[in-house]
Amino acid sequence: MGMQSMVDFKWPGLRRPHGDHLRLNRSAFVAVDRHRDITYDPVYRPQALYHRALEGLHANNGAFLLQEVATNLPIYREDTGPTDFHLHLPPGGFQLVLVTSGMFTFDYDGKLFYVGPGAVMLQSAIVHRQLFYTWSGLATEENLKTPQTVVPEPLCMGYSGKFLEAFIADPSTFPNPTVVGPDQIREDETPRTAWKHPLHNRPAGAGFWFQDPLALDAVFRAYPADAIGPLASPMPVYVRDIGIEAPSGNLVTGHIIATDPRGGSVLPKSGAATDAEGLAKGEVVVFRVIRGTAAFTDGAGKRLELAAGDTVTAGKDAIRLAEVGEDTQILRLGLLKGMEDLRMWTPTQRDEIDALAGQIITRSDLRSDRLAGSPVGYLYE
Template identity: 75%
Template sequence: MNVHAAVDLKWPGLARPNGDPLRLNNQDFVAIDRDRDVKYEATYRPQALYNRANEGFRANNETFLLHEVATNLPIYREDTGPTDFHLHLPPGGFQLVLVTSGMFTFDYDGRVYSVGPGAVMLQSAIVHRQLFYTWSGLSTEENLKTPQTVVPDPISMGYSGKFLEAFVTDPTTFPNPTVVAQDQINEAETPRIAWTHSLHDRPPDAGFWLQDPLALDALFKPLAEGLIKSATPVYVRDLGIEVPSGHLVTGHIIATDPRGQSLLPKSTSAAVDAAAFAKGEVVIYRVIRGTAEFKDNAGKTFELAAGDVVTAGKNSTSLVGLSENTQVLRLGLLKSMEKLRSWTPTQRDEIDGLAGKIITQKDIRPLRTEGKPVGYLYA
């Protein structure tokens, strides 16, 4: 978490971000982050190595950051282990997680979720922590090369935990207050308690979202033939994040099976067409495995491999081809994102300086699995 000097709380200035408005890049642009050029850095915690799509982030006016988080150390060390209770306050309260290998246990608002490859979580400024993650024991070099997937299988679950994570703006420029320090957690009590607070910038219909990769709404549907060239059928999974994100972002996975295998969990419903996942003033594609071919609006084609990311204007590029056993994440950034404002440095420091004082109300539930979540930061 960020560490800033504690300062006095000034409520009028903290009710909403009052910095510069966010602006998507509405021009014709294509920015590519190649996996071969990335740097993995332990930005926040020693066990988590971050691989940022910096080229796309800069080209899109630094409004949206996509990065990969790779677990690289065992959980039992003194300097690793569970995180403190904390919350992210990006503009829009937006944080997206897509698990791509290994297993994790997260605590959101006192509810515990054990998730593996393909699980999607979207949370809007909820008090949470990471309780558990898997570590394979491989060297850093070998660990970073282990394959990623959105389909749960015993092999991928045995790898070190990895996930793709996305924020509106950079998490180093908005408040990330630690609510309860790890050594202050009372395991018998804390999971039954959630908090409310007025510091929030969440769209009216945004909230928590969890999509299990084997749930009915997560099944892959066949894409109409001829829209994307491939030697094997192409399928699309809707991540379902548009509404719970507050209509800030859409998300889909476009994928093919390995040749001769049926790997993707599928629906028997009618085929979908490209319009089903065409939204976005700015679009981001991240290749999770395999290779994908793209074409810009000048007709030039380029190929991306696993770990590569392309960020582009609305009509600046299109996905035209997939190899077998390929999985591609597509995110569409919507116009409503420009209704948000950034936190000013002063606001950020004030909120981070609050630390545990940000808890102003305790709501007790009989059991942590009962009742509506109450850990949002309600306006």
């Protein structure tokens, strides 16, 4: 691991962000990112192709980014493989991951998570890395066309690993330091170590969150049409609360709106009612169609149709969900007022923290069992 990891470093460069406040777009705007118009780019490493919802990011004053990450090369190549140990310091301590195909192994502060379609993780300022991912062997064009889902279907679990990822602000605008590089990782020691970090600007109550798609809190409940408004669909519509509002510090809500395929039943369901109030929250809303089709209408009744891979970002009450097709899954994220209490990192702060790199490890804490206990990180002080 290196002696640098054991230094009692006091983080002179890690201060609360003192840049500009985040500003949600409070107008009745509608910004659409069409899957047909986008490109996939290896932004950070060759095996991961990124599709970023840039129209929504820019229209919402750069406050929130949703992107898809698609694995496209095998893990055994010299230029691919596991990532290094790193952490993110976004405004508010917010990074969301929703797996949509394939299988991954993530390491959060020494605890392993073996996850597939439908798994949800919310974390920040926790040292982590991606240890394993599946790859289908298909050519890039075909690989990017493979279906995605939030239900652990055996077929989709065998495809290349993909996930949706969201940050408050663009990752290029906040620190993302690498604390242990590939040449320093010792598999018999480093993954068994948890590190603690100083608090930055996360809200009170924010914490690490993991939701298994087959857990009782991940079941789908009936869509509350009476409370939310009429919704046309050839199939009954259900909602899964992905549970991120409280762990995010009341910054973002998250739900999956879905229907079964015709003649089949794949969604794990409960007879309980959906919380209509929670589903309606959001000063700005983001809808991403994971599979199937959906249609929205604006205040004038103008219709907007979306297909798999499309994303719409809109101001409060600027649009409403009007129609959901069969075998459809839609991620809905509601951005809450608390986001505007957050500040951006200044470029000077960002560069200063990134330059610290491996020096930021302030304490080591060996784990007796990598599968036991919660991730530590600064969230568990």
